[in-house]
Amino acid sequence: xxxxxxxxxxxxxxxxxxxxxxxxxxxxxxxxxxxxxxxxxxxxxxxxxxxxxxxxxxxxxxxxxxxxxxxxxxxxxxxxxxxxxxxxxxxxxxxxxxxxxxxxxxxxxxxxxxxxxxxxxxxxxxxxxxxxxxxxxxxxxxxxxxxxxxxxxxxxxxxxxxxxxxxxxxxxxxxxxxxxxxxxxxxxxxxxxxxxxxxxxxxxxxxxxxxxxxxxxxxxxxxxxxxxxxxxxxxxxxxxxxxxxxxxxxxxxxxxxxxxxxxxxxxxxxxxxxxxxxxxxxxxxxxxxxxxxxxxxxxxxxxxxxxxxxxxxxxxxxxxxxxxxxxxxxxxxxxxxxxxxxxxxxxxxxxxxxxxxxxxxxxxxxxxxxxxxxxxxxxxxxxxxxxxxxxxxxxxxxxxxxxxxxxxxxxxxxxxxxxxxxxxxxxxxxxxxxxxxxxxxxxxxxxxxxxxxxxxxxxxxxxxxxxxxxxxxxxxxxxxxxxxxxxxxxxxxxxxx
Numbered sequence: 078x079x080x081x082x083x084x085x086x087x088x089x090x091x092x093x094x095x096x097x098x099x100x101x102x103x104x105x106x107x108x109x110x111x112x113x114x115x116x117x118x119x120x121x122x123x124x125x126x127x128x129x130x131x132x133x134x135x136x137x138x139x140x141x142x143x144x145x146x147x148x149x150x151x152x153x154x155x156x157x158x159x160x161x162x163x164x165x166x167x168x169x170x171x172x173x174x175x176x177x178x179x180x181x182x183x184x185x186x187x188x189x190x191x192x193x194x195x196x197x198x199x200x201x202x203x204x205x206x207x208x209x210x211x212x213x214x215x216x217x218x219x220x221x222x223x224x225x226x227x228x229x230x231x232x233x234x235x236x237x238x239x240x241x242x243x244x245x246x247x248x249x250x251x252x253x254x255x256x257x258x259x260x261x262x263x264x265x266x267x268x269x270x271x272x273x274x275x276x277x278x279x280x281x282x283x284x285x286x287x288x289x290x291x292x293x294x295x296x297x298x299x300x301x302x303x304x305x306x307x308x309x310x311x312x313x314x315x316x317x318x319x320x321x322x323x324x325x326x327x328x329x330x331x332x333x334x335x336x337x338x339x340x341x342x343x344x345x346x347x348x349x350x351x352x353x354x355x356x357x358x359x360x361x362x363x364x365x366x367x368x369x370x371x372x373x374x375x376x377x378x379x380x381x382x383x384x385x386x387x388x389x390x391x392x393x394x395x396x397x398x399x400x401x402x403x404x405x406x407x408x409x410x411x412x413x414x415x416x417x418x419x420x421x422x423x424x425x426x427x428x429x430x431x432x433x434x435x436x437x438x439x440x441x442x443x444x445x446x447x448x449x450x451x452x453x454x455x456x457x458x459x460x461x462x463x464x465x466x467x468x469x470x471x472x473x474x475x476x477x478x479x480x481x482x483x484x485x486x487x488x489x490x491x492x493x494x495x496x497x498x499x500x501x502x503x504x505x506x507x508x509x510x511x512x513x514x515x516x517x518x519x520x521x522x523x524x525x526x527x528x529x530x531x532x533x534x535x536x537x538x539x540x541x542x543x544x545x546x547x548x549x550x551x552x553x554x555x556x557x558x559x560x561x562x563x564x565x566x567x568x569x570x571x572x573x574x
Contacts, residue, residue, distance in 0.1 A: 127344035129272035133397040134228035140359035144367035145310030162318030166341040217456040221401040226439035250436035256399035257428035262330035275389035280351035287358035308518035316453030319461035454515035466500040
């Protein structure tokens with residue numbers, strides 16, 4: 078019996094080795110192409126993903142925010158929120174590493190499982206934190222995806238206005254549904270690279286085109302004029318540097334996730350080099366006109382360069398839709414028990430119900446610009462800033478937890494005391510300024526848009542249609558000689574009588 082087992086085992090192993098060598102030759106080219114374009118997990122991949130995800134359609138709404146804030150406040154708030162966003166990304170990295178290290182000590186295998194933010198909160202702080210984190214994160218990602226669809230329809234309209242924006246939303250909703258076939262963030266290598274290249278082109282197009290166009294006649298830079306507009310613009314910038322809803326998923330796709338915190342900071346620095354010049358240049362050229370044009374493309378003259386920027390942003394918004402939706406796909410897969418399924422087609426089919434509510438909401442609220450501020454104040458404030466800062470405080474509140482922490486805080490911020498102080502400042506600032514004043518201002522503006530344009534608006538902020546061309550009226554019929562010869566005084570007397 079033992080001998081037969083041994084023979085059988087030898088045959089199987091021999092066949093396996095032989096098959097493997099044949100397959101290796103057949104798939105050598107395929108593997109190289111896959112590694113080059115598809116399967117990434119390096120620090121560079123993470124950098125491209127972070128930078129590409131941060132600077133999506135917000136690039137087109139920042140000039141609108143500058144018109145609400147004024148030039149000085151716009152520049153200062155971009156720098157301030159860029160630093161704050163990098164800080165909370167560092168906190169999330171620390172919590173992720175703490176959670177993963179604790180789990181791996183208990184021999185937990187993550188090869189077929191993507192760690193998500195709500196699982197980190199669950200493992201470190203319990204179910205209540207998990208539920209709160211899950212609710213905010215999923216809602217933010219849902220509306221983040223909605224914003225990408227709205228942006229697609231808003232942008233394509235400036236190339237082809239034969240269809241209204243609502244119809245374009247139907248079309249792009251179907252196109253973006255194809256993201257269900259992208260398995261995870263490992264597979265965004267080429268997309269992340271292309272996405273950042275596209276936004277880099279668009280940012281510098283906006284900058285150069287604005288300077289070449291020059292200031293419009295009688296340009297005014299009166300912002301800030303109203304408190305509502307000021308805080309609406311501020312929360313849009315808060316949203317700009319709040320791409321952390323996919324931070325854990327991008328980090329988990331890395332081979333060395335501990336490098337993520339420095340990667341995010343470098344990505345933010347690069348993003349600022351795109352957002353500051355473009356927003357400042359467009360605001361300098363058009364001033365207060367931007368208050369009624371939340372998409373910067375609306376004011377720049379039609380040209381091949383503008384059309385190229387629109388097309389590139391459309392492709393990039395498709396990529397960003399996938400970035401925002403993929404974590405939602407993971408949550409849904411885990412809820413229905415298909416996350417470990419190896420069949421890509423089964424997983425893709427199971428993911429489709431996630432796209433339908435996103436599609437519907439994009440048609441209901443097509444308010445490009447104001448919806449960014451509303452999402453920033455009500456969702457980003459908690460998901461990206463408040464919850465990570467509080468979670469870090471509570472995870473390491475005991476002396477034992479601090480001593481046994483996987484990563485000690487950097488000395489230049491003052492160690493644990495300095496870290497806790499910064500965390501408290503972040504929570505108070507974002508709660509008061511971002512959620513409090515920002516929530517009031519953005520919702521006031523959002524309700525105003527609903528009252529002005531209505532839900533299911535067919536074409537939000539579209540220029541009014543040109544008046545119909547009236548054909549010239551036919552010449553009057555020839556009058557009799559006696560009437561034509563009557564003096565004007567006779568006509569006047571008859572009319573008076």
